Amino acid sequence: MKFVAVTSCPTGIAHTYMAAEALEQAGRAAGHEVVVETQGSAGSDPLDPAVIAAADGVIFAADLEVKDRERFAGKPTVDVGVKKAVHDAPGVIGQAVAAVEAGPVAAPAAGAAPVPATKVDSGAGVGTRVRQWLMTGISYMIPFVAAGGILIALGFMVGGYDVTDLPTVELDGGVTLVEAIRNFDITSSASWGALLFQTGGTAFGFLVPVLAGFIAYAIADRPGLVPGFVGGAIAVTVGAGFLGGLAAGFLGGFLALWISRWKVPRGVRGVMPVVVTPLLSTFVVGLLMFVVIGQPLAALMTGLTTWLNGLSGANLVLLGVLLGAMMGFDLGGPVNKVAYSFAVAGLSTPNLAVDATEYRVMAAVMAAGMVAPLAMALATVVRKRLFTHAERENGKAAWLLGASFISEGAIPFAAVDPLRVLPASVVGSAAAGGLVMALDSTLRAPHGGIWVLPLIGNPLGFLVAVVLGTVIAAAVVIALKSIGTNSVVAAEREADAAAQAAETAQATAPAGQAPATGTARPAATS
Amino acid sequence: MSTPLITPELVALDIEASDRDAATRQLVELLAAAGRVTDAEGFLADVRAREAQMATGMPGGVGLPHARSEHVTVPTLAVGRVPAGVDFGAPDGPATLLFLIAAPASGDGDHLKILASLARRLVHPSFRDSLRSAPDAETVAEIVTREVVPS
Numbered sequence: 217m218k219f220v221a222v223t224s225c226p227t228g229i230a231h232t233y234m235a236a237e238a239l240e241q242a243g244r245a246a247g248h249e250v251v252v253e254t255q256g257s258a259g260s261d262p263l264d265p266a267v268i269a270a271a272d273g274v275i276f277a278a279d280l281e282v283k284d285r286e287r288f289a290g291k292p293t294v295d296v297g298v299k300k301a302v303h304d305a306p307g308v309i310g311q312a313v314a315a316v317e318a319g320p321v322a323a324p325a326a327g328a329a330p331v332p333a334t335k336v337d338s339g340a341g342v343g344t345r346v347r348q349w350l351m352t353g354i355s356y357m358i359p360f361v362a363a364g365g366i367l368i369a370l371g372f373m374v375g376g377y378d379v380t381d382l383p384t385v386e387l388d389g390g391v392t393l394v395e396a397i398r399n400f401d402i403t404s405s406a407s408w409g410a411l412l413f414q415t416g417g418t419a420f421g422f423l424v425p426v427l428a429g430f431i432a433y434a435i436a437d438r439p440g441l442v443p444g445f446v447g448g449a450i451a452v453t454v455g456a457g458f459l460g461g462l463a464a465g466f467l468g469g470f471l472a473l474w475i476s477r478w479k480v481p482r483g484v485r486g487v488m489p490v491v492v493t494p495l496l497s498t499f500v501v502g503l504l505m506f507v508v509i510g511q512p513l514a515a516l517m518t519g520l521t522t523w524l525n526g527l528s529g530a531n532l533v534l535l536g537v538l539l540g541a542m543m544g545f546d547l548g549g550p551v552n553k554v555a556y557s558f559a560v561a562g563l564s565t566p567n568l569a570v571d572a573t574e575y576r577v578m579a580a581v582m583a584a585g586m587v588a589p590l591a592m593a594l595a596t597v598v599r600k601r602l603f604t605h606a607e608r609e610n611g612k613a614a615w616l617l618g619a620s621f622i623s624e625g626a627i628p629f630a631a632v633d634p635l636r637v638l639p640a641s642v643v644g645s646a647a648a649g650g651l652v653m654a655l656d657s658t659l660r661a662p663h664g665g666i667w668v669l670p671l672i673g674n675p676l677g678f679l680v681a682v683v684l685g686t687v688i689a690a691a692v693v694i695a696l697k698s699i700g701t702n703s704v705v706a707a708e709r710e711a712d713a714a715a716q717a718a719e720t721a722q723a724t725a726p727a728g729q730a731p732a733t734g735t736a737r738p739a740a741t742s
Numbered sequence: 743m744s745t746p747l748i749t750p751e752l753v754a755l756d757i758e759a760s761d762r763d764a765a766t767r768q769l770v771e772l773l774a775a776a777g778r779v780t781d782a783e784g785f786l787a788d789v790r791a792r793e794a795q796m797a798t799g800m801p802g803g804v805g806l807p808h809a810r811s812e813h814v815t816v817p818t819l820a821v822g823r824v825p826a827g828v829d830f831g832a833p834d835g836p837a838t839l840l841f842l843i844a845a846p847a848s849g850d851g852d853h854l855k856i857l858a859s860l861a862r863r864l865v866h867p868s869f870r871d872s873l874r875s876a877p878d879a880e881t882v883a884e885i886v887t888r889e890v891v892p893s
Contacts, residue, residue, distance in 0.1 A: 226795050229845045229854065230808050232863035234800075242863065257810065257845075258854035279796070302865070303801050303833065707787040711812065714781060 218311055219243060220268050221252045221275035222282050225298045235301035237278045248313070250275070255283055263287070273316040275308060276300035283598035292316045323628035346548060353431035353465055354557055360422050361563055361662040367416025369660040369671040372570070374409040410466035423564040424448045426460035431465025436472035442494035443468030443501040450505040458561040459520070463513060464505055471497040521565055524573040530651045532576070539577065540584035540685075544641035547588055548624040555581055560662045571673065575658035579672060582621050583652045583681045584645035586665055589618030589625030590682070591639070591644050591689030595697075598690070603695040604705050607632075618686075620666035629693075636696035641658020646691020651681035745816045747856055748886045751776050752820040757828075757840070760843035763790065766807045769820040769842040778818040779844060785859070786812040797831025804870060805830030805837030812847040817857050821873060821882050832890045839874055849876055860890045 221239050225231035236252040243250030251271075253263045255278065267285070274293040276282050277300065282319035292315040294308065301308050401407045425448035430446025447464025451457065476710045484492070504510075527535060559581040562574035596603045596611030603611065610628045617625025631639040655677030661668045672678045745877050759765035766789055774782040788811035792798075798806040805828065820842040829835030841864060845857055863869045869889055876882045 227792055227808060227845075229810060229811055229857045230798070230806055230843055230861045233858040234865050237865040239861035254852075254858065256858060258858045298797060543769070560876075707784065707791075711781065711784045715812070 217313060217316055218267075218270055218271040219273050219275055219309075220250070220251045220263055220271040220288070221250055221301075222255055222278050222288075223252055223279040223298055223301065224255040224280040224282070226279055228255075231279075231298045231302055232256035235305075238305035238307065239275065239277065239301055242334045245315075246306065246309055248309060250309070255280065258673050271415045273312045275301075275312050277308065282523070292318065323506055328523075348432050348559070349434040349466075349469070350462075351553065352434035353427045353462075354560065356430040357423055357427045357564075358560065358662055360419050360426055361560055362664075363415045364419030364423070365563060365660045365662060366664075366668065366671060367412050367419065369416075371409045371411075371413030371416060373670065374405050374412060421452070421562065424458055426536050426565075427458060428461040428465035428468065431462070432469035432472060436476065437468070439472040439476050439489050439493040439497070440469045443472055443497040446498050447501040447505050450502060450510065451513070454506065454510035454514050456505075456562050457517040457521075459517050460505065460510060460513045461564075463509060464501060467504060468497060469500045475741075480727055519563075521574075521711045524562070524577070525740060527573060527665050532573070533650045536580040536584075536649035536651070536653030537646045538649075539581050540587075541642045541646035543581055543584035543623060544588050544645025544651065544689075545638065545645075547626050547630055547638075547641065552585070554624060554711045563660070563662060570694025571656070571658055575590070575651060575660055575673065576656070578662065579657040579659035579678060580649040580652040582659055582663070582665070582686065583657070583678055584649040585623040585642045586618050586621050586631075586682050587638075587648045587685040588623055588641040589614040590686040591618075591640065591693060592626050592629045594686055594690040595693050596655065597698070601709060602694065602705065619666045621663055633697070637693055640693035640696060643692050644685045644687075648681045648685025651684055652678060653682060657681065726737045746883075746887055747817060747860065747890060748819045748883045749776065750879040750883045753882045754820070754822040755879060757822045758822045758826065759824060759828050762793070762805060762807070762828055762830050762837075765805070765824060765840060766790075766793075766842060767771060769807075769822050769840060772820050773818055773842070773844055774787065776818075778815055779813045780815060781813040785809065785811050785844065788813070788823065791848065793864075798849075799830030800834030800864075801832055801834045801839055802867065803827070803835065803838040804832070804864070805840045807840070807862070808843035808844070808845070810845040810847050814844040816848045817843075817845050817853040819886060821886070822823065823874065839870060847853075856890065860886075863889050878893075 221236070223232045223235040232254050233256060235253045239250050239252055240535060251263060251267050253260055260283070262284070268287055268291075274288045274291045276293065276295045277298045278295075279298045282288075292312075294311045294315050296308050296311070306606055311480075339465045400411065405735065416643070425445045428448025428451065429441050429445035432440030432447075444465050447468045451460025452463050454460065456463070474487060475496055480488060480492075539555045539559070542551050545551045559574075559578045562577050565574055566570075568574055592607075593611045593614035596608045596614075600608060607629060610625075614625040614629075623712070626637065626641060630641065641654075656674050657678040658673035658677075659668070661671050664671075666679075669675050669678075754768060754772060757765055758766055759768065765870060767786060769781050769805075770779065770786050770789070775777045775787070779785045788809040789807045792809045793807055798808065807830075822840040822842070824836075824838050824840060827838050830837040830840075843857060843860070846853065869885075872885050873882055876885060
């Protein structure tokens with residue numbers, strides 16, 4: 217068999233290469249070909265895409281996040297720590313062989329599609345797998361939300377928010393919009409607004425079908441696509457919204473999976489994936505969605521929307537605080553994703569008013585998600601001495617990551633000191649979430665940070681919320697870090713003092729005797 | 743390479759140590775004496791920090807303390823033999839052969855490639871056995887210099 221592997225370790229000078237060598241040796245001994253990409257400090261030569269394509273399986277012996285992991289999507293994968301590969305490379309190779317023999321896990325035919333790399337261990341917890349299916353659907357849906365949401369918002373900006381001033385553009389009647397576009401006038405901002413709005417609206421129409429289709433795809437591979445998409449479209453038709461889409465995705469996926477596992481005569485087997493499975497599963501999904509669960513789900517959806525829009529004042533602020541705290545709790549982990557998915561799903565509700573609660577929820581979630589990286593960046597600037605060199609470097613990047621709503625920017629800080637960083641993050645993010653609600657900001661785009669500021673309703677309020685949340689989180693983390701001392705930081709500080717003394721001495725010493733360690737590069741111990 | 747990865751002065755054939763910290767310290771002192779690190783205590787702290795993340799003991803009686811550190815002037819390997827053994831957290835017992843790898847924080851590509859190639863050699867039992875049975879420090883240094891060539 218042919219395998220590709222990625223190795224990495226915290227320091228990047230020893231285990232990365234030892235694991236690579238050990239895997240190559242063990243592979244050769246067992247008669248397999250193993251090609252390794254060492255993601256260490258000597259730089260890494262990326263694997264040739266042709267080699268990856270030819271590989272039967274993938275081995276991750278990495279203690280750091282695998283770079284460009286999506287290159288390996290869809291292949292049977294074993295994920296072990298670097299230490300396991302050094303200590304027991306033959307065992308790891310054996311695991312990889314078993315993984316390949318267990319069969320392909322997801323559709324490699326879809327190319328670089330971010331199919332969640334299914335762990336070999338098919339006994340992975342049900343919760344984990346449900347989350348992976350769900351996140352697959354959501355990850356395919358988000359570009360539609362982004363394109364559609366931003367186009368719609370731009371449509372309002374260009375054509376004017378007060379749509380009643382534009383007789384040709386009526387939100388409820390698609391026909392008039394189409395007419396406005398048919399008589400397209402290149403100099404009329406109303407025409408452009410109508411065009412943007414209509415295009416964005418069309419993109420939005422795909423949200424629920426794409427969500428359902430790709431949930432089913434994650435479960436059942438390609439046979440799931442048809443029942444998923446059709447079920448999602450039916451959910452839209454009967455007004456069951458994203459709840460209906462979720463139901464349709466899971467129904468379609470499991471039906472397709474079940475049918476594709478039927479034992480059928482050899483002659484029929486060829487037409488199963490292209491005809492029989494899509495046909496039967498789609499019919500059953502249609503029956504269930506139209507006749508059985510569509511109406512109750514539609515009622516539930518209406519109830520949820522009514523409840524959200526009925527929230528006001530203190531309740532709305534509390535919702536913002538809760539979602540904010542969730543965003544800050546694990547910085548891109550499952551809890552964060554639940555809050556984020558809730559907000560994005562809200563955007564897909566049809567016919568939302570300009571200041572709908574769903575848009576306010578989205579604004580609160582984005583503001584909260586920006587706080588943690590910004591707060592860490594701020595803290596490294598105002599209290600340098602509490603942070604290691606590496607953290608101060610990370611702090612510089614965290615400004616940009618935070619401003620772009622990438623909560624993960626705070627992970628380097630949380631990973632080394634979770635007990636101090638996460639409480640600060642939760643408090644600050646919750647404050648930002650609550651403030652956005654209190655200040656009535658709205659947001660139509662699912663992502664983008666300050667770069668989508670023009671699309672934010674009451675942008676000043678949004679900024680105030682982000683800034684206050686950031687200051688609060690930074691203050692908390694500084695306060696917590698001031699309790700007790702960090703041995704690494706203390707050691708670095710002494711080293712700095714010594715280096716400074718050396719540099720002063722060097723300045724006065726004769727030229728040509730410069731010590732080789734004049735640079736202030738971070739000691740890469742983390 | 744102007745400066746060799748290892749010289750006979752960086753080999754200790756008979757280390758006696760009660761724990762891994764003491765053993766590492768003896769090797770770090772060799773580095774300091776050879777002028778390969780500017781601040782022995784500072785470098786030791788970096789190695790300790792790395793060791794605290796994940797023990798570096800390997801099966802086969804090998805301990806592999808290492809760090810990238812701004813106190814290191816040139817990429818260096820120090821080898822120590824510990825006849826009585828010292829625990830490095832390996833699953834199969836104490837380490838009798840120690841490799842201390844010192845990498846500069848701002849190493850260029852060539853330096854780091856040498857260390858990568860060293861790490862790859864360490865996996866081979868034949869390489870480790872030849873170091874265990876080498877009669878003197880000169881031979882140890884010579885074996886390493888001969889075997890470790892940048893790939």
